Amino acid sequence: MDFQNTRFKLAECKTKAELLRSFVNDDIARIEAGELDAATASMAKWWGSQTQNEVMHECLQLHGGYGYMMEFPIARLYADSRVQMIYGGTNEIMNELIARSLDV
Numbered sequence: 001m002d003f004q005n006t007r008f009k010l011a012e013c014k015t016k017a018e019l020l021r022s023f024v025n026d027d028i029a030r031i032e033a034g035e036l037d038a039a040t041a042s043m044a045k046w047w048g049s050q051t052q053n054e055v056m057h058e059c060l061q062l063h064g065g066y067g068y069m070m071e072f073p074i075a076r077l078y079a080d081s082r083v084q085m086i087y088g089g090t091n092e093i094m095n096e097l098i099a100r101s102l103d104v
Contacts, residue, residue: 009062013055020051039101046094049084056081 001007027044030036056078060067067074085091 006062009058013058016051016055020048023047037101039098042089042094042097045088046091046098049081049091052084053081 001010023044027036027040030040056074059074060078063072063074066072067078069075089097
């Protein structure tokens, strides 16, 4: 790949995706052990949808104007990433659930 900026953006996206995968794998282990609490599940939902949206936004930017045309898969992926932050509990609600667990 010739463009350094593109390589750097893809490297950042890959790193975010790997960190998210690690967190989700830990949560799967918690579920299997019967140890997943509401706050941690809320963190997973918030972090997952937030990270997905950030990565899709970067990918959309890399596609330029084509990223907004529904004929291209990236447009649909971006739209899907935005709705993840809403259904199943908005990210603001997830923040509220996480904050309640802080005992402050």
